[in-house]
Amino acid sequence: xxxxxxxxxxxxxxxxRHYRGVRLGRWPIVRALFVDSLRGAFGLxxxxxxxxxxxxxxxxxxxxxxxxxxxxxxxxxxEPPFPLATYPSFVYPLLILYxxxxxxxxxxxxxxxxxxxxxxxxxxxxxxxxxxxxxxLTTAVALVMLIPLVVLTGGLLLSDVPAGDVLIGGAQSLLAxxxxxxxxxxxxxAIASVTPRRGLGVAAVVAVLIIGxxxxxxxxxxxxxxxxxxxAWWSQLISPGTIVxxxxxxxxxxxxxSGTQPTGAAVILWGxxxxxxxxxxxxxxxxxxxxxxxx
Amino acid sequence: MALIxxxxxxxxxxxxxxxxxxxxxxxxxxIGLVGAxxxxxxxxxxVLLGLLPATExxxxxxxxxxxxxxxxxxxxxxYMPEHDCLxxxxxxxxxxxxxxxxxxxxxxxxxxxxxxxxxxVGLYEERYRAVGGYxxxxxxxxKLAQALVHDPDLVxxxxxxxxxxxxxxxxxxxLIRKVGTDFGISVLVTSHLLGELERICDHVVVIEGGRLxxxxxxxxxxxxxxxxxxxxxxxxxxxxxxxxxxxxAARLSGRMLEVxxxxxxxxxxxxxxxxxxxxxxxxxERRRHRMVELxxxxxxxxxxxxGRQ
Numbered sequence: 158x159x160x161x162x163x164x165x166x167x168x169x170x171x172x173x174r175h176y177r178g179v180r181l182g183r184w185p186i187v188r189a190l191f192v193d194s195l196r197g198a199f200g201l202x203x204x205x206x207x208x209x210x211x212x213x214x215x216x217x218x219x220x221x222x223x224x225x226x227x228x229x230x231x232x233x234x235x236e237p238p239f240p241l242a243t244y245p246s247f248v249y250p251l252l253i254l255y256x257x258x259x260x261x262x263x264x265x266x267x268x269x270x271x272x273x274x275x276x277x278x279x280x281x282x283x284x285x286x287x288x289x290x291x292x293x294l295t296t297a298v299a300l301v302m303l304i305p306l307v308v309l310t311g312g313l314l315l316s317d318v319p320a321g322d323v324l325i326g327g328a329q330s331l332l333a334x335x336x337x338x339x340x341x342x343x344x345x346x347a348i349a350s351v352t353p354r355r356g357l358g359v360a361a362v363v364a365v366l367i368i369g370x371x372x373x374x375x376x377x378x379x380x381x382x383x384x385x386x387x388x389a390w391w392s393q394l395i396s397p398g399t400i401v402x403x404x405x406x407x408x409x410x411x412x413x414x415s416g417t418q419p420t421g422a423a424v425i426l427w428g429x430x431x432x433x434x435x436x437x438x439x440x441x442x443x444x445x446x447x448x449x450x451x452x
Numbered sequence: 453m454a455l456i457x458x459x460x461x462x463x464x465x466x467x468x469x470x471x472x473x474x475x476x477x478x479x480x481x482x483i484g485l486v487g488a489x490x491x492x493x494x495x496x497x498x499v500l501l502g503l504l505p506a507t508e509x510x511x512x513x514x515x516x517x518x519x520x521x522x523x524x525x526x527x528x529x530x531y532m533p534e535h536d537c538l539x540x541x542x543x544x545x546x547x548x549x550x551x552x553x554x555x556x557x558x559x560x561x562x563x564x565x566x567x568x569x570x571x572x573v574g575l576y577e578e579r580y581r582a583v584g585g586y587x588x589x590x591x592x593x594x595k596l597a598q599a600l601v602h603d604p605d606l607v608x609x610x611x612x613x614x615x616x617x618x619x620x621x622x623x624x625x626x627l628i629r630k631v632g633t634d635f636g637i638s639v640l641v642t643s644h645l646l647g648e649l650e651r652i653c654d655h656v657v658v659i660e661g662g663r664l665x666x667x668x669x670x671x672x673x674x675x676x677x678x679x680x681x682x683x684x685x686x687x688x689x690x691x692x693x694x695x696x697x698x699x700x701a702a703r704l705s706g707r708m709l710e711v712x713x714x715x716x717x718x719x720x721x722x723x724x725x726x727x728x729x730x731x732x733x734x735x736x737e738r739r740r741h742r743m744v745e746l747x748x749x750x751x752x753x754x755x756x757x758x759g760r761q
Contacts (some may be wrong), residue, residue: 173572173635176565176603180527181556189553204541204582270539275598278501278531279554280523 187285190276194293198259207262214255215301218248222305226312235317239412241326242308242333242405245302246414249398252341253366256294260345261358263290268353273449283446284373291442294342333405336431340397341366343438350445369396377416390419393427400430417447453515455480455606455638456500460510463495463662470495472662473509478640482632484649484656484670485642492662493642494534497608500640500730501531501756516604530599530607534614537595539647540584544594545577548601555602562601569597570716572635573627589620593627600631607631609641613648625652679739682709685732694725713738 181189191200199215200208225238245252267273276286306327313323348365349358373395380389391416393399399415404427406413419427457477463470470492487493498504499554500513511518513525538547552562560690570579573593578586583594587678592612599607612628613621613700629652632639649656650670658665682702684691688709695702700721701712711722719736 174568175636176557176561178561179558180602181558183523186554186556193550202546208539239624266539266541271533271535272539274533274535274537275531275551276554277503278529278533279551280527280556281554282523363670432672 177324183280183282183285186279186281187289190281190289191293191296192287194263194290195296197263198294198297201315203262210258211255211301214251214258215304218251218301219305219308221247223307223312226309226316229313229316229318233317235319237318237322237326239414240329240406240409241313241323242329242411243402243414244306244309244330244411245333245337246398246402248302248305249370250367252298252301252337252398253363253370256298256341256345257359257363257366259297260294260342260349260362261352261355263294264346264350265353265355265358268350268449269355273446277449283449284443287439287442287446291339291342291346291439294346295339298332298342299338302338303331306330306334327408329405329411333401333410337397337401340401340431340434340438343435343442344397347438347441347445350442359393366397366406370398372396373415381416386417387420389416391423392416393419394430397434400427400434403427404431454478454512455483456511456513456640458496458511459509460506461496461499461511463492463499463504464507470662473657474632474664475509476657476664476667478655478657478667479489479655480638482629482639482641482652483641484646484653485659486644486646486649486656487642487659487665488644491644492657493659494610495662496659497531497610497640500608501526501529525695526746528605530602530604532595532599532609532612533608534610534642536591537581538586538591541582543582544570544579544586544597548594548597551598552601557602565601565603566597570594572630574599574601574623579743588615589617589623592616592620592624596624596627597633599630600637601633605636606640609639611642611644613643613645616751621648628652664677678713680713680718680722681735681737681739682733683735684709684726685706685734687729687731690729691722691725691731694729695721695742698725710739 159378179233196202222244229238239247265274273286277283310323312326313326314320344366345362348362352358352361373392376392376395377389380386380392390403393403393413399413402413402415403419404424405411407418407424407427410418418424454477458474461471461474472492474492474496485496495504499506499511500518502518502525505519514528516525518525537667541549548566548570549559549562552565554561557565565661570576573596575590575593575597578590583591585592592615596609596612599609609628613624616624623650628641630640631637632652632654641649641653646656646658653670655667655669657667682688682691689704692702692704692709695709695711698721700714700718703710711718722736723733
C-alpha cells in the first residue's frame with residue numbers, strides 16, 4: 158500500500174447503505190439476460206479471445222456478398238447473380254460453425270460453472286431462462302445472416318438491377334432468415350444444453366448439423382445420378398438449411414440452392430418440418446432445464 | 453413477524469427423507485442452522501427459496517408462502533450456494549453487476565451496488581481480475597457479494613466457511629456477523645460446526661436426519677451454569693479427593709477441576725482445601741455452557757436407546 162492509503166481507507170469507510178431504488182420485475186430481468194446473451198454471442202462483454210470466432214465468421218459471410226455486389230456494379234448486369242433469399246444456403250457451413258461456437262458459449266458455461274443455481278434462485282424462472290437464451294441466439298444467427306444480405310442488397314440497389322426486384326428479393330430473404338434462425342439456434346442450444354463441457358458441445362452441434370448437410374448433399378446427388386431428378390428434392394427434408402431453401406424457393410418460385418423446388422402439395426411437409434424442428438427444440442430445452450438440478 | 457417458519461415440512465426424494473415433519477420458527481437476526489452432512493440443511497434452504505416443492509407441510513419466509521409466492525421471496529432474499537458457482541472467465545465486477553441485473557436492479561444501480569458490496573466483502577483491486585485466478589477465500593467473498601448485491605432482507609448462506617483455512621474462516625464469520633448487525637440484513641447460515649456458529653449467531657437451530665433437534669437463542673444456551681471451574685498449579689486430583697471428603701462433588705477435567713456450585717460455602721470449601729494442601733489457586737470461574745454439550749447429550753442418549761427411529 159502506498160503512503161496515501163490511510164486517507165483512502167477513511168474515504169472508503171462509509172458504512173453500509175441500503176438500496177431504496179426501483180426493483181424491476183420479471184420481464185425486464187428476462188430482457189436483461191437476453192441482451193447480455195446476445196452481446197455474448199458476438200463476444201461483447203467477454204474476453205478478447207471469444208470475439209475472434211464470431212467476427213471472423215461474420216466477415217467470411219459478408220465478403221462474398223460484398224464481392225457479388227461489386228461484380229454486378231462493374232459488369233453492369235441487370236439481374237441479381239442469384240435469388241437473394243438463397244444467400245443463407247451459400248454460407249450455410251459458416252452458419253453451422255457460428256451456432257456451433259456460440260450455442261455452447263451461451264449455455265454450457267452456465268452449466269459448467271453452475272451459474273444456473275444463481276439464476277434460478279432469483280425472480281427469473283426456468284422457462285424465462287430458456288426463452289432468453291433461445292431468443293438471444295436466434296437474434297444473433299439472424300443478424301449474422303442479415304448483415305451480409307444488407308450489404309448485398311445495398312450493392313444491388315446501386316447497380317442497374319431494378320430496385321423493385323432487389324427489394325422483393327430482400328423481403329423474401331427476410332422470411333428465409335426468420336425461419337432458419339430459430340431452427341438453427343434451437344437445434345444448437347438443445348444439443349449444447351446437454352453437456353457442461355464447451356468443447357464437446359461445439360463438436361456435437363457442428364457434427365450434427367454438418368452431417369445433416371453432407372448427407373443431404375450426398376442423397377440428392379445419388380438420387381439425381383440414378384436419373385430420378387424428379388425425386389431428388391425430397392432429400393431437402395434432411396437438413397434445416399435445405400428445408401428453408403426448398404420452402405422459400407417454392408413459395409416465391411425461385412431457383413433453390415439445393416436442386417429443384419419441391420412440387421405439388423408436398424411442400425406442406427416443408428412447412429410442417431420447420432414447425433416441428435422449432436417446436437421440438439423448444440420442448441427439448443424446456444424439458445432439459447426442468448431437470449437441471451440446483452444442488 | 454417470524455423470519456422463517458415451517459410447519460410439518462417434509463421433503464422426500466424417492467425412498468430418502470431429507471426433511472421429516474420439521475416445525476420450527478425463528479425471528480429476524482443471525483440464525484445458525486446446524487447439522488451433520490446430509491441432515492437436510494441445503495434441502496431446507498432450497499425449499500425456502502421455492503426451488504424444490506415440499507412433499508408435505510408448509511414453509512413461510514418473510515411472511516410469504518414458499519410454495520405460492522416463491523417469486524416474491526426470491527426478490528427479497530439472497531442465496532449463496534455451498535458449491536462453486538462463478539464463471540472463471542469474468543471479473544468479479546462484471547459478474548456481480550450481471551447478477552444484480554438478474555435481481556432486477558437497473559444498470560446504474562447495479563454498478564453502484566456492486567462497487568459498494570465488493571468493498572464491504574473485502575475485494576479491492578482483485579475485482580478487475582478474472583475470477584478463475586481467485587483463491588477459495590476470494591471466491592467465497594464474491595459468492596457472498598452476489599447474494600447481497602440487491603440489498604435483500606434475508607440472505608441464505610450455505611456452508612460459507614467450507615474450504616477456508618482457520619484465518620479465512622474467522623474473517624468470513626466476522627463478515628457474516630457484520631451483515632447481520634451493521635447491514636441489518638437477517639442471515640440464515642448453515643454449518644456442520646456448531647462451535648463456529650455459536651460465536652456469531654443470535655439463534656441456533658439444530659437439525660438431524662431432517663428432524664428438529666433443538667432451536668434456542670444463543671444467549672439462553674450459553675448462560676452461566678452451576679459449575680465452577682477451578683485451576684490449581686499442581687495436584688488437582690488431590691484437591692478433588694479433599695473436596696470429596698468435605699462433601700463437595702468435584703470432577704477432574706484435564707488440568708481443571710469441575711466443581712458443582714451449591715452456594716457461597718462451595719467457594720470457602722475450595723479455598724480451605726487448596727490452602728490445606730499448600731496448592732496455588734490459579735483461577736476460579738463460573739463456567740458458561742457451550743452449545744456443543746447441549747446437543748451432544750441428546751444425541752448420545754438417543755444412541756443409547758438404540759439409535760435413530
